[in-house]
Amino acid sequence: MLKEVLLPFVAGLLFLTQMFFVGRLLAEAEAIFGAQIRLLDVGRMLLFVLPSMLAYGLPVGFLLGILVGLGRMGDDQELVALSATGSGPHSLLPMPLLLSVFGTAALMAITCWLAPLGLKQTGLVMRDIITRNLAGEIKPGVFYQDLSDLTIYAADIDPATGRLSGVLVEDAREADNPILVLAQRGKLVVEGRDAALTLHLEAGELHRSQPSTSAYALATFEKADVAVVVEREISRKNRFRRYLDTLTPREILKDYRWYQRRGQTRHDYLVEFHQRIAHPFVMIALALVGVGAAGGASGKRKTGKAVALLWTLFSVVGYFVIQKIFTTFGNRGAIPAWLAAWVPVFAVAAVGAGLLLYRRARGVRA
DSSP states (O other): OOHHHHHHHHHHHHHHHHHHHHHHHHHHHHHHSSOOOOHHHHHHHHHHHHHHHHHHHHHHHHHHHHHHHHHHHHTTTHHHHHHHOOOGGGSSSHHHHHHHHHHHHHHHIIIIIIHHHHHHHHHHHHHHHHHHHHHHHTTTSSEEETTTTTTEEEEEEEETTTTTTEEHHHOOOOTSEEEEEEEEEEEEEETTTTTTTEEEEEEEEEEEEEEETTTTEEEEEEEEEEEEEOOHHHHHHHHOOOOOGGOOOHHHHHHHHHHHHOOOOOHHHHHHHHHHGGGGGGHHHHHHHHHHHHHGGGSSSSHHHHHHHHHHHHHHHHHHHHHHHHHHHHHHTTSOOHHHHHHHHHHHHHHHHHHHHHHHHOOOOO
């Protein structure tokens, strides 16, 4: 039975991982697919976002593996032979339950540690990509005005080195003290772990006026740096920015208590904390559903696989819909946070237990 379950499980997991990753790439297409994207960036994104995809892919693939594996045994009449010995549906449970225990442990490590760590790193990679793409959007002979109240103009840009010549920078971040910078040469570079964007200028002069006093200042420089703040653009384009997703359960609880000490109750933090613990146990609940539904094989392979796919779709979609509904209630404080996290798992387990009892009572072959 182990081989029958593992093969479709691995195949389904690989397929789902590819689908989830392609979906992520398409969702981030505006931010990712720019002139400055590198193959290494895509590889880093796949590595760091993989744990968060597995948090959803493992339960789906596991249920699909059980249904396809046991369904194939039913199509080959192996389950009929097993039922002839007087064994009920419960006799099929030990192996799927054992696999679900290992799956629960793996999923616990993913939701509590690997996924938050990966999403933190993914956010940094996305920040780096977005910043480099923003820097690459500057074109020669065109005023660029999308960088946090800065206007940048370059008469020419060397395509090989990215160096600017004939540079003009208007800094209006301080409305009362606008600055105009003229430089012979310059270059936009991305620096540091936080992907800060800096404009290095050479051989130029700085003009500064104060409209309120009619004062005017002029200074020359050999070298100067202009910090370009791009937080607004990064925040708009980067969808890997949900703060709670990047926190471990311990960090979530720490932040929740911080708010509590200031008289604020953040129900969403407490719901997220309990969900990180509850979600892995859906593997055990899905093992019950898989064994309970596997008796639907009709003796035809195509029909059996179709039934397996339908049960997988019904169970997983139902789980996430219930989770979304109760999460909303929990975030509003309408129900306890632990209840909002555990109800979806209990609901799936109840469906699986009901299927097993029904098959046993009706004498459906196992």
